[in-house]
Amino acid sequence: GSDVLSSLLRVSVTDSSMPEPGAAPRRSPQGVPYSDLPHIVNADGLHLFCRYWEPAGQPRALVFIAHGAGEHCGPYDEMAQKLKEFSLLVFAHDHVGHGQSEGDRMNIKDFQIYIRDSLQHIDLMKSRHPDLPVFIVGHSMGGAISILTACERPGDFAGVVLIAPLVQMNPESATPFKVFMAKLLNHMVPSLTMGSIESKWLSRDKRQVEAYDADELNYHGGMRVSFGMQLMAAVERMEREIPSISWPFLLLHGDADKLCDIRGSRMMHDNSPSTDKKIKIYEGGYHALHHDLPEVAESVLKELTTWITEHIPATTSQEAQ
Numbered sequence: 001g002s003d004v005l006s007s008l009l010r011v012s013v014t015d016s017s018m019p020e021p022g023a024a025p026r027r028s029p030q031g032v033p034y035s036d037l038p039h040i041v042n043a044d045g046l047h048l049f050c051r052y053w054e055p056a057g058q059p060r061a062l063v064f065i066a067h068g069a070g071e072h073c074g075p076y077d078e079m080a081q082k083l084k085e086f087s088l089l090v091f092a093h094d095h096v097g098h099g100q101s102e103g104d105r106m107n108i109k110d111f112q113i114y115i116r117d118s119l120q121h122i123d124l125m126k127s128r129h130p131d132l133p134v135f136i137v138g139h140s141m142g143g144a145i146s147i148l149t150a151c152e153r154p155g156d157f158a159g160v161v162l163i164a165p166l167v168q169m170n171p172e173s174a175t176p177f178k179v180f181m182a183k184l185l186n187h188m189v190p191s192l193t194m195g196s197i198e199s200k201w202l203s204r205d206k207r208q209v210e211a212y213d214a215d216e217l218n219y220h221g222g223m224r225v226s227f228g229m230q231l232m233a234a235v236e237r238m239e240r241e242i243p244s245i246s247w248p249f250l251l252l253h254g255d256a257d258k259l260c261d262i263r264g265s266r267m268m269h270d271n272s273p274s275t276d277k278k279i280k281i282y283e284g285g286y287h288a289l290h291h292d293l294p295e296v297a298e299s300v301l302k303e304l305t306t307w308i309t310e311h312i313p314a315t316t317s318q319e320a321q
C-alpha cells in the first residue's frame, strides 16, 4: 500500500552522510561544533579532536604524539613545532574522555580503545603519505599507549620515543593491599574516585605546574577506580609484551619521578631484545620532563629530534644519488 511506498521513499531520501535535518550538530565538551574542528570519528562513533603540524616542504616522516592521562595534545605544541622544523609531519588527537574529544572524562571501558583509536589515526595519515616512515612519541599513559600500539604493529614503526612512560605501577601507590582494595572496590563502586594526580610532582618549574592547574582542558577531578583498573591491566599487558619488543626505542626518564616509577623504564630497557634502544636518565628530573626546568625541557627536545632524524631510513633515491 501507499504507507509501504512512503516509508521506502523516506528511507531512500535520508542520506546517511548528511545529518538528519532535525539533528543538532555534535559539539565538543566545550560546546564547539565538530564541523568547525579538525576531528576523526572513532569505531564507537565518538568524535576525537585532532591537531596537525605540517611542514612547508615535502615531509620526511610522520610523528604521532600520544598524550597522558588527564591532559590533552595542546601542551605538545612546542615539541611539535620543533619537529616540524625538521620537516616532520606531526599529528595527534585528544584520547577518548580527554580535552576536546567526546567520552566520559578520564575514564575508559577498555584501555584497548586508546590503542585502536591511535592505529585508526596512524592508518589515516599513512594512507595520505604511504611512503613515509612513522614514529610515535608518548608521555606517561601515552607511553603505555605507544608501547602497546607498537607491539600490535611490530614492523610498522621506525622508532618510538617514550618520555617518562607508564610501564610499571608506582610501588608506593600499588602495594598489594591497595591493589586488592582497588579490585574489590572496582566490583562494588567502580565510579568511586581515588586521589587525583598531584600537579606539584609534574615539574620543578612552578610556571609549568601553574599552567597545568589553570588549563581547563585538563581533567582535575579524582581518578575513578575503574580507570585505575584499566591502567593496571595495561601495565600487566606491557609486562607480558616487553620480552618480545624488538622495535627501536628511546627512553627519557627523570629519577625523581613520583608519578611513573623510573624502574619501569629501566626494566623495559634491560629486558627488551631490541638491538636499537637507548635510555637517558635525567638526574632530579620530575615526571613531565618536556615541561621540567628549562635546561631539561631543552635537552629533551634536542634528544628526541636528534634520535628521530637519525632514525629516518635513507630513501632509495638518496642512496642512488
Ligand SMILES: O=C1CC[C@@H](CCC(=O)N2CCC(COc3ccc(F)cc3Cl)CC2)N1
Pocket: 067, 068, 069, 070, 071, 139, 140, 141, 142, 166, 168, 169, 170, 182, 197, 202, 212, 223, 227, 228, 229, 231, 232, 235, 259, 260, 287, 288, 291
Ligand atoms: O604533563 C602531564 C600532565 C598529566 C601527566 C600524565 C599523567 C599520566 O598519564 N599518568 C600519571 C599517573 C599514573 C597513575 O597510575 C595509576 C594510578 C592508579 C592505578 F590504580 C594504577 C595506575 Cl598505573 C598514570 C599515568 N603529565
